[in-house]
Amino acid sequence: MVSSLIILGSLSFVVLSFLINRIYKPIGYTSIPGPALRLSTRLLMFIQLHFLQTLPEFTEFWCKLYGDTIGVWVNGGYTIVSCDADFVQKILAGTHASNFIARTGNDDGLKAIGMYQKGIIWNNDVPKWTLQRRIFQSGLGSNVREKAFEVATEKTRQEINRIKATARDNNTVPTIDLLNILRHSTLAVTLDVALGIQLDQERSQHLIDSIVEYFKAWEFFLMKPRFIWSLFPLRLYHHKKSISRLQELIRNLVSTLNKQSAPFISQLHENGLTIDEINQCVLEMVLAGTDTSSVSLYYTFILLTENEEIQNQLLDDSRDDSFLESVLRESMRIMPVGPVIIRKALADCDISGTRIQAGTNIVINVARMNRHPKWFEDPLKFNPQRFQQNENLIALSATMGGKGPKSC
Template identity: 25%
Template sequence: MVDLRYLFVIILLCLGIKVLIKAIANRFRNKLPLPPSPTALPIIGHIHLLSPIAHQALHKLSTRYGPLIYLFIGSIPNLIVSSAEMANEILKSNELNFLNRPSMVNVDYLTYGSADFFSAPYGPRWKFMKRICMTELFSSRALDSFVYVRSEELRNLLTRVLKKAEAEESVDLGEELKELTSNVITRMMFRERQSSGSDVCGKREEEEVIKMVVELNELAGFFNVSETFWFLRRLDLQGIKKRLKNARDRYDVIIERIMEEHESKRKNVAGARNMLDILLDIYQDKNAEMKLTRENIKAFIMNIYGGGTDTSATTVEWALAELINHPEIMKKAEQEIEQVVGNKRLVEETDLCNLSYIQAVVKETLRLHPGGPIFVRESDKECAVAGFRIPAKTRVIVNVWAIGRDPNQWENPLEFRPERFQGTEWKVMSEKMLSFGTGRRSCPGEKMVFRFVPLVLAAVIQCFEFKVEGRVEMNEGIGSSLPRATPLVCVPVPKEANTINL
């Protein structure tokens, strides 16, 4: 028999060797340098190097310091990532260490303490909410059930533009597109129009929700001085806490009223289930795998409006601007629609699989004008990336805008050329772009985008030509969804050859 004393000694030796190896590894890792960093100023760190359009300023720094840069915004450490190679090493090779988003006072308060899907910490609850998104809200089956909603609202948009065309008036396409996307999301989220014309949720309440979400998004992205500098965190120098409380209280009252009305009426109203029905069913299910609270539902609604209204509308607006400035590309797109659909009926979602050039135009637009120019994660533990040491609790800012313009990835990156996406697998190209993120925390609305955005773009250029004075200006404005600096205002002209009945 083996002497237990020898066995005990062997176990102690093994444990000692393991601890020694870990200590040596930690010591070696601590010797790794931090990523390149410009000279920081006392207290403010690198704030002086930024600008209101953050992704442009960060891209400019990356051309000098490389694809990984270490910056301090006040007292907060940030890793700026500006290449697809580095982003994939962080978010795929080291994915488990970068699955969480940083805790930010503004966002946490507005989302009921990270009760939402977007900012919730990675874990069982987040996985449950992700599964709801993928199987119930944004699955092919769920999206199919709302085809007629998207079709009706698209025709309403085209009718509004046609009235402007008949009156020879100019139209702000950006505003019209935002009305389209908000109407689609509202109907998918809250209501089904009944034969009597009544709505489950009143139009006035819906408009209140949209206005509130716009205000909440602005507050979420507001630069909070008290959070940025550690010695000011107990103070509310800008009065943001008061504004946050006021805004969320008003939002809470509106959404709670809508939910209560919906709960009381939906039993007696026939029609397909909308997204709020699905969320309320889970909330009321006593046997659900995980309980969904009313705060979860309210935060979900905020996510869907905030993530879907401006981004989809802005993508179509940028695509139209690029097509107007590139008439030869516009002509190719029009010819494809003519060949596949003709001029006697309006393009439909079922046509999109045959409109490869239109799809390529959308993908090229997303490369140059991503709806989310940056996204943020946070390191849970210290780790090494590309020979550099990344401390724990470092915010990781992935500059999607810069990645789409990386000359090491794209030939003539500033040139608008949809052909680069033809004949290539989207999965491969998306890893070079990261427009929808990557890995487990990638955007669940990607399917919706590629159903809706190409359809709207195709329908608009199928029905109208647009008169502008000179070249459309392509400067970017300030905002998290990459808005244009100036609205896309055009005079629409109906295409004479069309016999489409709107």
């Protein structure tokens, strides 16, 4: 009896798989290139994405095979992947940009990292996101740039003096962890400007280490279905601890803040947010202000050390902010800290003649687009002057930060 049921079940599965493979075609997307999304192809993509490759690697693989805008299967749904600048501009900043303010994500994963319907990074509750986004914008006033410059200058001076003291005390040439130094600087700026506080070196380092581990947990939980987590018990345990550690640090930090310590904090309290929402907003401010900024600066320094002529020109033109901005744009073009941008359609709409249905995932391969010869001449060359010679590229480079209503 049992063996008969097994045989019957197996035959049913084979027949069902055959039928799905034969008849499945995403409705409304016949014009978009890509592999035939049969059950076997979707299974391959599932294994590829969750066990073999990161999302940027996954999108790069399929774009190489099928083109600049293609259809694949991600997170149980049809997904448009694009590195076509024209298509991307319309998604992020076109007339339908407000239709793409949500992000594809695993709700269980978002709950695990504390971002489910809280904060602004991955909050898909549109009214809540709109309110908290406004708080982020209004809480960082017009004097932010000047204050950030002062704090960054002072923190850099402190780090240089600390390195000199270490070299003098040990009578050796010190090994410098440039990325960590930059993280200390960007953290100091974020804490002072957004929260109105300063931390000592030891507490700052503890917070930085926790941020780095949180990002690893983020990558683990965000796209993986819940049932996969248990296949990696040690990583699951470690990542849960990392999330709890950073959340506890932020809770302790928020509990010591005066409600009037900085405009950002005042805005959080004055707009009726719960304490959990306030904690998450502060956590995301610290995350975004510390890690992405420091990594972008780190890549800039690396590229400058490999291009002495540009380095010298930057020093000679130290008062010319326009060239400095071009250097930063070019660095972020070649080495984008976020190689992909993820969105989700809230409603049906038409983009470049393609009917995009509500719920469709959109993944923008920023790294591939930035290195595409169609958009950037000699794309692998570090050439900041390209932005001064062609102002149209400035608008294109804005895509690196997300652009439009959900821009960074």
